[in-house]
Amino acid sequence: MPRETDDHDDPTRRTYLRYGAALAGAGLFAGCAGEADPVPEQTETPRTDEPGTTTETTSSGQAREACLFPVGCREFTDPPDSVTTYNMGWADMVVALGHADRLRTNRLTAPTLFYDRFDIDYEAGYPALWQDGGFSKEVFYELDSDLFLLDPNLLEAWDDNWDESDTAEIESTVAPFFGCYNRRIRGEWQLDLGYPEQAPTMLESFDAVGTVFDERARTDAWLELHADLQARIDDRLPADPDPPSIALINGGSAPGDGEFYVLSLADDGYEMKPYRDLGLVDADGFAGIETGQYGLTDYETMLEVDPDLILVHWGITTGSVTFGGDGAFDATQFREQFVDPMASHDVGSQLTAVAEDRVLPGPTAEQGPLVNAFQTELTARLFYPDEFGVLDLDAPLDVPESEQLFDRERVRDILAGDL
Known part of the structure; x- marks a missing residue:
């Protein structure tokens, strides 16, 4: 399949006559x-x-x-x-x-x-x-x-x-x-x-x-x-939200090789929907950071921005079948793939997000109505734990019923056609 980091942004200059x-x-x-x-x-x-x-x-x-x-x-x-x-x-x-x-x-x-x-x-x-x-x-x-x-x-x-x-x-x-x-x-x-x-x-x-x-x-x-x-999110978001400064990197990043693919929370498209719906924004200086092809950057440039939190886009599916796992999020695999290489790097270890253990898995980019409902709730807990509850990284979709932002039984009924 096409590489997730490039998204084919540089096609040939063909004239598309049939559609568009x-x-x-x-x-x-x-x-x-x-x-x-x-x-x-x-x-x-x-x-x-x-x-x-x-x-x-x-x-x-x-x-x-x-x-x-x-x-x-x-x-x-x-x-x-x-x-x-x-x-x-x-x-x-x-x-x-x-x-x-x-x-x-x-x-x-x-x-x-x-x-x-x-x-x-x-x-x-x-x-x-x-x-x-x-x-x-x-x-x-x-x-x-x-x-x-x-x-x-x-x-x-x-x-x-x-x-x-x-x-x-x-x-x-x-x-x-x-x-x-x-x-x-x-x-x-x-x-x-x-x-x-x-x-x-x-x-x-x-x-x-x-x-x-x-x-x-x-x-x-x-x-x-x-x-x-x-509506539940809007009612409970703090009046003056002060989320951490966020650096969003693509799941195709390879910290072990010093490669980070920069993304922006403000990009158009449904992959950024959970972030937008929670009013999250990029760290100052990160959205316009100088990068190479497909947003490629390095440890030194990451340290120049030094975000409070590094969020790995697609991170929640680390451990899925796509990454060779059994379908469940694997916190150990996530740490081995993304966190540990940063912590053991001379420059990476100086990053505030690494020092404070704030390299976290973000939502997967692919989402329709079912997946997005879970991911919106997950993102709310990730960034506003005081309002929505603390996210358990070992079981990120396990939410106490009293803290759930949507009714799981209602989802089950819709899937079954019991409306």
């Missing part, structure tokens, strides 16, 4: 009119006129339309019996709707940390779309899914050998595409096509996927749960 800005200009977003400001992701229930996404449902078995940037509007009659995703956040949307059994993907390894709590079974042994440095058209045929929940622009941006004709071929002979690469929005191709202004939020995307699956009741239940979760 050209479609928006052609008026294919009927009901989606309006310019969107690049504002942080919203947590309230999306309105049907939110930029980037519209949904229109009818009774089961009748045609219904779902609209999503950049693919435009699609008409669906029957829910797809099989779907393939590339990003696990979109897979989580399908799982949240109670249809994990319809996924044909190999991208579901990390969320076992969350899914095991609800006895969610899924098959993740399908061949990978990304093979040998590119997307395999043969695998699209082999999977033979009813729908591909991924962004066709992503295929052309990341794979120099994939072009519009390949996308058209798959759509005409296998299944349509319906998705948006909105986990991280900073690639040059995304900027060229207006993603910062038009890409839907995670919840807006989920709203559209709910329409695709004709699951209005389940979708609304999740949106209500998230609105309530955010």
